[in-house]
Amino acid sequence: MTNNKKTLLITGSTGFIGSHLVEKLVDKYHIVALVPSSDIGMRPLPKDACIEYAGIEDFDLVKEIISKHQPKVIVHLGAITPVRYSFENPGVYQKINYLATINLVESAAKIKDFEKFVFASTMETYGWQSVKKPFKENLFLNPDSPYAVSKVAAEKYIQMLARAFGFPAVILKACNTFGRKNEKDYIVEHIITEMLAGRSPQLGTPQAIRDLMYVSDHVNGYVKAIEFEMPGTEEIKEKLEENQIAFTFNIGNGYQLTMKQLAEKIGDIIGFKGEIKTGFPKSYPWRPSTADYLSLDASYASQILNWKPEISLEQGLQKSIEFWKDNL
Numbered sequence: 001m002t003n004n005k006k007t008l009l010i011t012g013s014t015g016f017i018g019s020h021l022v023e024k025l026v027d028k029y030h031i032v033a034l035v036p037s038s039d040i041g042m043r044p045l046p047k048d049a050c051i052e053y054a055g056i057e058d059f060d061l062v063k064e065i066i067s068k069h070q071p072k073v074i075v076h077l078g079a080i081t082p083v084r085y086s087f088e089n090p091g092v093y094q095k096i097n098y099l100a101t102i103n104l105v106e107s108a109a110k111i112k113d114f115e116k117f118v119f120a121s122t123m124e125t126y127g128w129q130s131v132k133k134p135f136k137e138n139l140f141l142n143p144d145s146p147y148a149v150s151k152v153a154a155e156k157y158i159q160m161l162a163r164a165f166g167f168p169a170v171i172l173k174a175c176n177t178f179g180r181k182n183e184k185d186y187i188v189e190h191i192i193t194e195m196l197a198g199r200s201p202q203l204g205t206p207q208a209i210r211d212l213m214y215v216s217d218h219v220n221g222y223v224k225a226i227e228f229e230m231p232g233t234e235e236i237k238e239k240l241e242e243n244q245i246a247f248t249f250n251i252g253n254g255y256q257l258t259m260k261q262l263a264e265k266i267g268d269i270i271g272f273k274g275e276i277k278t279g280f281p282k283s284y285p286w287r288p289s290t291a292d293y294l295s296l297d298a299s300y301a302s303q304i305l306n307w308k309p310e311i312s313l314e315q316g317l318q319k320s321i322e323f324w325k326d327n328l
Contacts, residue, residue, distance in 0.1 A: 005030040007069055008226070011056050011104070012077030016180055017120070019043040020219045021075065025226075032069045034062070034078065043182065056100040066107040073226055074108050075118045076101060083124060083147045084287040090146035097150035102157055109167055117169040118225045121155050123211065123252065123294050124148040125173060134211070134254040134297035137173070137245045144289050155248070162247065163240040166233030170225045171245075175252030175296050179215030179320055181327070188212070188317070191263050192324050195272040204280040204287075206260040211252040211295040214316030217309040221251035224307040252296030253309050269317055 006029050012018040013033035022031055026046045033045050036055040045051060050069075054061040056078045066074075079097045080086075086093045101119065108117050126135050127142035143149045161167040178188035187203075187210075194201040230236065230247075239246040257265070263276045280287075301307045311319075 006073065007032060007071040008073045008075065009034065009066065009069060009071035010075045010077060012079065012120070013045060013049070014043045015077055016183075017177070017215070017218055017222070018077045019045065020215060021077070021222050022046060022049055024219060024223065029073075032065070032071060034065065056104065057096050059100070059103045062100070062103060063107050066104070066111070070111050071108075072111075072113070072115045073118070074104060074116075075120075075222060075226065076104055077120045079120065079151075081147065083145050086145050086147035086150075087287060093146050093150045094153070097147070098153040098157070101154040105158055105161055105167065105169070109161065109165065115168060116226065116228075116230055117158070117167065118222060119154065119158055119169060119171045121151050121171050121173045121248075122148070123173050123175045123250070123296050124291070125152045125155065126294060127291050129291075129293065132293050134252075134256070134295040135250065136297045137248050137250055137300055144291050145287075159240070159244055159248075162236055163244065164237075166236040168230040168233075168236060169247060170228060170230075171248040172221055172225055173248065173250050173296065174218055174221065175211035175213050175250075175294070177213050177215055177218045179316060181323060187259065188262070188266070188320060189324070191266050192270070192317075192321055193328060195267060195270050195274070196321070196324055196328055198274070200275040200277045201263055202277040202279070202281055203259045203263060204278075205290055206263075206276075206278045207258050207292070208290060209256050209258055209293045209295065210262075211255045212257065212262070212313060212316075213252055213309060214311040214319065217311055218251065220310070221249075221301065221305075221307050224301075224305040225249070228305055249301040249305060249307075250296040250298045251301050251307060252298050253313065254295055254297055255313060256293075256295050257313075265313075266317055266321070269314075269321055
């Protein structure tokens with residue numbers, strides 16, 4: 001403990017969600033921000049955060065840092081995430097997303113009075129599904145990319161550890177999130193910045209249906225998970241005997257928009273009159289498969305975590321458009 005604040009370690013702390021989460025929590029907790037050296041200067045972190053430089057794949061160094069700080073809570077956001085690249089580099093995704101997670105949870109399990117491990121999963125883990133309505137957590141997982149497989153594997157390891165030993169862990173599965181201020185290559189930011197520049201956005205999968213969420217709602221999901229009071233060891237095991245996904249939560253809006261509908265909605269707000277192109281650019285990394293439908297039912301998170309989205313799609317898009325108008 002530092003200055004009577006609970007110590008909370010965050011991986012992926014300079015990432016899109018992590019940087020927002022550190023900023024939101026730094027006044028309340030003693031934040032230990034794990035930062036890979038390659039991310040130095042990527043997104044500035046508050047001066048009150050304690051920065052430790054280590055990639056999560058540096059297993060021994062990460063163990064040392066966890067042993068040194070003895071955090072009561074670990075929020076594991078760090079991962080390699082671009083789905084399309086995982087087909088060409090599957091081993092890297094398994095090492096960073098799966099094996100590094102094992103290293104983290106096993107290190108956390110050695111901490112006295114450890115309170116909670118919060119793991120960032122993804123709606124991509126649902127993959128191919130015959131059901132075409134917002135997914136509930138009890139669906140069988142059919143990952144359709146090496147990235148999604150790595151996240152499923154990490155989930156299963158955490159659930160095994162929780163069921164066997166009562167390890168206190170919460171898994172969050174988030175939908176596509178927007179509101180970035182640094183990258184233009186993600187779908188919402190790509191459409192907005194292309195349209196504002198007077199160019200035609202290009203949609204690789206115009207008929208793919210996705211759920212979407214604004215960044216502040218995503219971050220608040222982690223805040224609610226951190227604040228959630230876990231039961232004791234024996235009760236954790238009992239709950240997981242009854243329901244293996246008792247501590248797994250979707251966070252999303254349940255929107256069901258095709259990417260073309262999304263682009264048209266953004267175009268209406270901006271007043272864009274140009275063409276919306278379809279098909280992948282020639283330079284786009286090869287992706288042999290993509291789920292045609294991904295949307296989340298977050299009613300369980302609402303019931304147990306008391307989490308609900310506060311920003312509508314239109315409000316979030318307007319916020320993002322206004323930002324890029326001023327900063328393009």
